[in-house]
Amino acid sequence: MYRDASVQERHQGTEPLKKINPTSVPIEKKESIRWLDNVRQSTELLGDPGRCVHVGDRESEIYELSCAAREAGTHFVIRTCVDRLAVNGDHTIAGQIDEVAVKGLHCIEVRNNNGDPDEAVLKIRYRKIRVSPPIGKQKR
Structure with missing residues (x-):
């Protein structure tokens, strides 16, 4: 969940917490705007945007970033x-990735819930995908 999506408001101290719909808040008013600012600043500094690859975690997974x-x-x-949604809105990202062969395997040591050492196998798959706008943003 995005940090912005967990914003909650309390009204008059006695009412229950009200969850704010993150899609109704403009990106300019969210902490997530820093991802867009980073794209703009780094491409200006580099001077050759085609050489720039931005790497983000799940928090950066916002449609506005892909547009920027x-x-x-x-x-x-x-x-x-x-x-x-991907392609023309008739597929999903997971469906598109499922069609791609595993291109790398990495074994890493992790700790289980008891703190004991364990091993996880990461399967690496990638491909270029056209991401469709979220339903709430398709008109914009």
């Missing part, structure tokens, strides 16, 4: 947490 990177002529790799 595309407009700037840069590239990006983002770890997703939401299975967004």
Whole structure:
């Protein structure tokens, strides 16, 4: 969940917490604007946007970032947490990735819930995907 999405307001101290719909808040009023600022600043400093690849975690998975990177002529790799619509809105990112062969395996040591050592196998898959706007942003 995005940090911005967990914003809650308390009204008059006695009412229950009210959850704010993060899609109704403009990106300019969210902490997430820093991701867009980073794209703009780094491409200006580099002077060659096509050589710039932005890498983001799940917090950076916002549609506006993909739009800003595309407009700037840069590239990006983002770890997703939401299975967004892709292609022409008739597929999802997960469906597109499932069609790709595993391109790398990495074994890493982790700790389980008891703190005991364990091993996790990471399967690496990637491909270029056209991400469709979220339903609430398709008219913009």
